[in-house]
Amino acid sequence: MSIKITLTVNGVKHTNKVEPRMLLVHYLRDVLKLTGTHVGCDTSGCGACTIHVNGKATKSCTMLAVQADKAKIITIEGMATHHELHPLQEAFNQCHGLQCGFCTPGMIMTAADFLTRNKKPNEKEIREALEGNLCRCTGYENIVKSIQYAADKMSAPKARKTKKEATV
Amino acid sequence: MSTNNGNGADAPNRFIGKSVKRVEDKRFTTGHGRYTDDIVLPHQTYAAFVRSQYAHAKIVSVNITTAKAMPGVVAIYTGAHVAEVNGVPCGWQVNFKNGTPMKEPKHPLLVTDKARHVGDAIAIVIARSKEEAEDAAQAVEVKYEELPCEIDAFKAAQPGAPLVHDDVPNNICYDWALGNPIDEVNAAMNSASHVTTLEFVNQRLIPNAIEPRCYNASYDRIHDHYTLYTSSQNPHVIRLLMCAFVLGIPEHKVRVVSPDVGGGFGSKIFHYTEEALLTWCSKHIGRPVKWTAERSESFLTDAHGRDHITKAEMGFDNDGKIVALRVKTYANLGAYLSTFGSCVPSYLHGTLMQGLYTTPKINIDVTAVFTHTTAVDAYRGAGRPEATYVLERLMDLAAHEMKVDPVELRFKNFIPPFDGVTQPGYQTQVALQYDSGNYHGVLEKGLQMLGYDDFRKAQKEAAHNGKLLGVGFSTYIEACGIAPSSVVGSLGARAGLFEFGQVRVQPTGKVTVFTGSHSHGQGHETTFAQVVADKLGISMDDVHIVHGDTGKIGFGMGTYGSRSLAVGGTAIVKSIEKIIEKGKKIAAHLLEASADDIDFANGNFTVKGTDKSIPFANIALTAYVPHKYPDDLEPGLDFSSFYDPANFTYPFGCHIAVVEVDKETGKVTLKRFIAVDDVGNIINPMIVEGQIHGGVAQGIGQALFEGAEYDNNGQLTNASYMDYCMPRADDFPMYETATQITPCPHNPLGVKGAGEAGAIGSTPAVVNAVLDALWSGGHEVKDIRMPLTSERVWRAMQN
Numbered sequence: 018m019s020i021k022i023t024l025t026v027n028g029v030k031h032t033n034k035v036e037p038r039m040l041l042v043h044y045l046r047d048v049l050k051l052t053g054t055h056v057g058c059d060t061s062g063c064g065a066c067t068i069h070v071n072g073k074a075t076k077s078c079t080m081l082a083v084q085a086d087k088a089k090i091i092t093i094e095g096m097a098t099h100h101e102l103h104p105l106q107e108a109f110n111q112c113h114g115l116q117c118g119f120c121t122p123g124m125i126m127t128a129a130d131f132l133t134r135n136k137k138p139n140e141k142e143i144r145e146a147l148e149g150n151l152c153r154c155t156g157y158e159n160i161v162k163s164i165q166y167a168a169d170k171m172s173a174p175k176a177r178k179t180k181k182e183a184t185v
Numbered sequence: 186m187s188t189n190n191g192n193g194a195d196a197p198n199r200f201i202g203k204s205v206k207r208v209e210d211k212r213f214t215t216g217h218g219r220y221t222d223d224i225v226l227p228h229q230t231y232a233a234f235v236r237s238q239y240a241h242a243k244i245v246s247v248n249i250t251t252a253k254a255m256p257g258v259v260a261i262y263t264g265a266h267v268a269e270v271n272g273v274p275c276g277w278q279v280n281f282k283n284g285t286p287m288k289e290p291k292h293p294l295l296v297t298d299k300a301r302h303v304g305d306a307i308a309i310v311i312a313r314s315k316e317e318a319e320d321a322a323q324a325v326e327v328k329y330e331e332l333p334c335e336i337d338a339f340k341a342a343q344p345g346a347p348l349v350h351d352d353v354p355n356n357i358c359y360d361w362a363l364g365n366p367i368d369e370v371n372a373a374m375n376s377a378s379h380v381t382t383l384e385f386v387n388q389r390l391i392p393n394a395i396e397p398r399c400y401n402a403s404y405d406r407i408h409d410h411y412t413l414y415t416s417s418q419n420p421h422v423i424r425l426l427m428c429a430f431v432l433g434i435p436e437h438k439v440r441v442v443s444p445d446v447g448g449g450f451g452s453k454i455f456h457y458t459e460e461a462l463l464t465w466c467s468k469h470i471g472r473p474v475k476w477t478a479e480r481s482e483s484f485l486t487d488a489h490g491r492d493h494i495t496k497a498e499m500g501f502d503n504d505g506k507i508v509a510l511r512v513k514t515y516a517n518l519g520a521y522l523s524t525f526g527s528c529v530p531s532y533l534h535g536t537l538m539q540g541l542y543t544t545p546k547i548n549i550d551v552t553a554v555f556t557h558t559t560a561v562d563a564y565r566g567a568g569r570p571e572a573t574y575v576l577e578r579l580m581d582l583a584a585h586e587m588k589v590d591p592v593e594l595r596f597k598n599f600i601p602p603f604d605g606v607t608q609p610g611y612q613t614q615v616a617l618q619y620d621s622g623n624y625h626g627v628l629e630k631g632l633q634m635l636g637y638d639d640f641r642k643a644q645k646e647a648a649h650n651g652k653l654l655g656v657g658f659s660t661y662i663e664a665c666g667i668a669p670s671s672v673v674g675s676l677g678a679r680a681g682l683f684e685f686g687q688v689r690v691q692p693t694g695k696v697t698v699f700t701g702s703h704s705h706g707q708g709h710e711t712t713f714a715q716v717v718a719d720k721l722g723i724s725m726d727d728v729h730i731v732h733g734d735t736g737k738i739g740f741g742m743g744t745y746g747s748r749s750l751a752v753g754g755t756a757i758v759k760s761i762e763k764i765i766e767k768g769k770k771i772a773a774h775l776l777e778a779s780a781d782d783i784d785f786a787n788g789n790f791t792v793k794g795t796d797k798s799i800p801f802a803n804i805a806l807t808a809y810v811p812h813k814y815p816d817d818l819e820p821g822l823d824f825s826s827f828y829d830p831a832n833f834t835y836p837f838g839c840h841i842a843v844v845e846v847d848k849e850t851g852k853v854t855l856k857r858f859i860a861v862d863d864v865g866n867i868i869n870p871m872i873v874e875g876q877i878h879g880g881v882a883q884g885i886g887q888a889l890f891e892g893a894e895y896d897n898n899g900q901l902t903n904a905s906y907m908d909y910c911m912p913r914a915d916d917f918p919m920y921e922t923a924t925q926i927t928p929c930p931h932n933p934l935g936v937k938g939a940g941e942a943g944a945i946g947s948t949p950a951v952v953n954a955v956l957d958a959l960w961s962g963g964h965e966v967k968d969i970r971m972p973l974t975s976e977r978v979w980r981a982m983q984n
C-alpha cells in the first residue's frame with residue numbers, strides 16, 4: 018500500500034514510505050516533525066500551509082506527499098540560514114506583522130516567492146499577492162508593511178542573495 | 186550577574202510607552218511556535234466525531250459494530266457511555282424579569298435522545314491515526330428521525346415553534362430588562378418631538394481563529410493524574426469548570442496547558458464538550474487522545490457571535506437632545522448555553538445602552554432564545570458591538586431624518602468630559618459607572634483627520650457627477666477590564682473575575698513572572714516585560730513571562746474582555762510593590778538605615794538624601810543568601826497577588842468610514858477608515874495599534890463581507906473558507922489611526938484595554954457611510970442588512 022518517496026526538505030534528503038492518500042502537509046508535520054507549516058482549513062483557502070516546492074509557493078494541503086517525490090522543498094524552518102534570519106522574518110518582527118503567529122509561516126513563504134518575481138512591489142501588488150492567505154489577527158496592514166520593508170531591504174545595494182537570485 | 190541597574194542615569198520609563206518589538210516573534214517567524222496540534226505524546230491516539238447531519242432529529246439508533254472492527258480503532262463511545270457524566274456548565278445565571286432563574290438545559294458531552302443542531306456530537310471514534318479514526322467514524326451507522334427545526338430567534342420564541350429542549354417552553358431561556366422603568370421610558374418617548382425607529386438584524390458571525398480548536402488529553406495511571414493541552418484562552422477556568430462541574434475529578438490531579446494559541450477572539454474562552462470528553466476518554470483508554478477540528482467542523486461547533494434581531498427607538502426634543510431610548514432584542518443563543526452565552530446579550534449588551542450620551546431614560550429588553558443552530562457566545566466585543574450598533578446607527582439615521590449634521594447631533598448629546606479623579610465617574614441609567622472620559626476630544630480629532638468640511642464639499646461634487654460618496658460616524662464606549670467580582674457576582678456571574686500575578690526574583694536578580702492572563706496574539710511576553718523591567722529598573726532581557734499552564738501558574742482567570750493588562754498587569758504590579766517593600770527592608774538592614782528612609786528608583790535602593798545605595802540584584806542575592814539579614818524577615822524574594830478591580834474600564838473612541846458606492850453594481854469601496862481610540866495609558870503603542878487594526882478589520886468584515894447563512898433546514902450553507910467571506914488583504918485601505926489618552930483612574934497603570942475596541946466601533950461607521958452615500962444620491966434607504974454585499978446595496982437603490 019505504501020509508496021516510497023525521496024525528496025529534499027530544507028536541504029536534507031529524506032526517503033520515506035507513505036500512504037498514497039497522505040497530504041504533503043501531513044508528511045511534513047507528522048513524519049518529518051516540521052510543525053512550522055500549519056493547517057488552517059480543508060478547502061485550500063487560508064494559506065497557512067504554504068511552502069516552496071521547487072522554488073514556487075505552494076499550498077501543501079493541496080498536494081499529496083507522493084506528488085512531491087524528487088521535489089526540492091523549503092519550509093519556514095528552512096528560511097533562516099546559519100542563524101541569520103531571512104529579511105522577511107526580520108521584517109515581520111520590525112513591522113509587527115504578526116500577532117498569534119499561526120498564519121505567519123504561510124505569509125512569509127508566500128511573500129518570499131512573490132518578492133522573487135516582483136522586487137519593487139507597491140502596496141496594491143502586495144495586497145493582491147496575499148489573496149490566498151488569511152490572517153484573522155492583524156487586519157493585514159502590518160503584513161503589507163512587513164513585505165514592503167523586506168523588499169526594500171532585499172533590493173538595497175548589498176543585500177545578500179542578490180547573486181543567487183540573478184541565476185534563478 | 187550584571188543588570189543595568191547600576192546606571193543611575195536610567196530614566197524611570199525606559200520601556201513603558203515605547204513601541205518595543207515583540208520578544209515572542211522569533212519562534213513564530215521561524216516556524217518554532219508550539220501550538221496544541223504540534224504536540225504528539227507517546228502512544229498518541231486520535232479522535233474523530235460522528236456529528237449530526239440534521240438540525241433537529243430524534244436519534245433512533247447508533248450502531249458501532251462495523252466501525253469498531255475497522256483497522257486501528259481503539260475505542261468508540263456514544264451518548265449512552267457518558268449518560269452519567271454531567272454536561273458542560275454555563276458560567277452566568279441570568280434571571281427572568283419575574284426573578285426566576287433562566288432555563289438551563291443540559292449540554293451533554295454526546296447526545297443520546299436527539300440532535301439539536303447540525304454538528305451536534307453523537308459519537309467519538311478513537312484510533313491509532315487520524316485517518317483511521319475518520320474512516321471508522323464514517324462507518325458508524327446512525328438512524329435519525331428528522332424533526333422540524335427553527336433557526337430564527339424571533340420565530341422560535343413564538344407559540345407552536347418546534348422545541349429545542351422539551352422542557353424549555355417557547356424556547357425562551359430568559360427574558361430580561363435593564364434601565365429605567367418602562368412606563369417612564371414610554372412617557373419620555375411620547376413627549377419626544379421626533380422619534381427615530383430602526384428595525385434590523387445584527388447578523389451571526391463566525392469567529393474563525395485561523396488555528397482550529399485542538400485538544401490533547403492524557404492520563405497517568407500511576408500518579409492518577411491528567412494533562413490536557415488545549416487551544417484555550419483561559420486554562421485555569423477550563424480546569425475549574427471541567428473538574429468541578431463536568432467530570433468530578435479533583436483539580437490538583439489535573440494540569441491544563443494552553444501553549445501557543447492561534448487566535449481566539451472569544452471563541453476559545455469557553456469550555457467545550459470535546460475538552461471534557463477527551464479527558465474522560467484518556468482515562469478509559471489509558472492512552473493520550475488528540476482531536477483537531479477540521480475547518481468545516483470549526484464552522485459548525487465553535488461558538489458563534491452576535492445574531493440579534495432588534496427594534497430600537499430613540500426620541501429627541503425640539504432641540505435635538507435625546508430624551509429616551511427603547512430597545513427590544515431577540516438574541517439567538519443557539520441550541521445550548523455556551524459558557525458565557527447568557528451574559529453576552531444581557532449584561533454585556535444592555536449595560537452599554539447609555540453610549541456616550543446623556544440620554545435620561547433608557548429601557549432595554551432582551552428575550553434570549555434557543556434555536557436549532559450552533560451555540561452563540563462572546564465574539565470580539567461580545568454584546569458591546571451590538572449595543573454600539575444600535576446607538577450609532579440610530580444617531581446617523583436620526584440626524585438624517587431631522588436634517589441636522591450627525592456630528593453636531595453627537596456634540597449636543599455627549600456626556601461632558603470628566604477625569605474620574607477630581608470629577609466623579611458618570612453614573613449611567615443602565616447600571617454602570619463610567620470611569621473617565623473625554624468624548625468630545627476623540628470626535629474632534631477624528632474630524633480633523635477626516636477634513637470634514639472638505640469631505641462634505643467633495644461629496645456634493647461627487648453627487649453632482651453621478652458618484653455616491655458617503656461618510657459614517659461611530660462614537661463608541663465599551664466596558665472592559667472585566668471585572669469587579671462582587672459586581673459581576675451580584676449580576677449572576679458564577680466566577681470571580683480577578684487576576685493572579687506572581688513575580689519571582691531569582692537569586693541573580695533575574696525575574697520570572699507567572700500570569701493568569703493568556704496571550705494568543707496580544708503580545709503579553711513583551712508588554713508585561715516592559716512593565717516589569719521599568720518598575721524594577723532592570724533590562725527586559727532579565728524578565729521572562731510565563732503564561733498558559735496551570736502546572737506553573739498559581740491561578741488565573743484568563744484573557745477576554747480586553748482585561749489582560751488592566752487586571753492581569755495590575756496583579757503583577759501589586760506583586761512588584763511587595764517585592765520592593767521587602768527589598769527596602771533588606772536594603773535598610775544592609776545600609777544600616779530604617780526601611781522608611783529607603784527609596785527605590787532606577788533599580789537601586791538608596792538611603793534618602795545620601796549616595797548610599799545597593800542595586801536590585803544585590804538585594805535579590807541577599808534574599809537567597811541571607812547571611813547578613815533582618816531577624817524578622819523570611820528569606821526569598823517571590824510574591825503573588827490577586828487583583829480584583831474596583832470597576833470596569835471604559836475605553837472609547839471615534840471611528841469614521843468613507844466609502845464610495847458604485848451606482849451600477851452596488852459595490853462598496855472602503856476609501857478611508859479613521860480610528861481615534863482612547864484606551865487609557867499605553868504601554869506599547871505598536872501593539873495597541875496592531876490590536877486596533879485587527880479589531881477594525883473584523884468590524885469592517887461584519888459590515889461588508891461576513892455572515893453565517895443558515896437555510897430553513899438548519900444547514901449552515903457557508904461553512905468553509907470557500908463560502909464564508911473572510912476579509913482579505915486587498916479588501917482594506919491603509920487605516921488612519923490615532924490615540925487620545927484619558928488614564929483609567931482606578932488601576933495603577935492607568936490602562937483601559939485595547940483588544941476589542943476596533944471591532945466595537947467600526948461596524949456602524951461603515952454601514953452609516955454606505956447609507957450616507959445612498960442618501961447623497963437621493964435614495965431614501967433606512968437599513969440594509971449586513972453584510973452589505975453589492976447585491977443588497979444595489980437592490981436597496983432600486984426601491
Ligand code: FES
Nearest residue numbers: 057061063064078
Ligand atoms: S491549510 Fe492549506 S490552504 Fe488552508
Ligand code: FES
Nearest residue numbers: 116117120152154
Ligand atoms: S497573526 Fe494570527 S492569524 Fe495572522
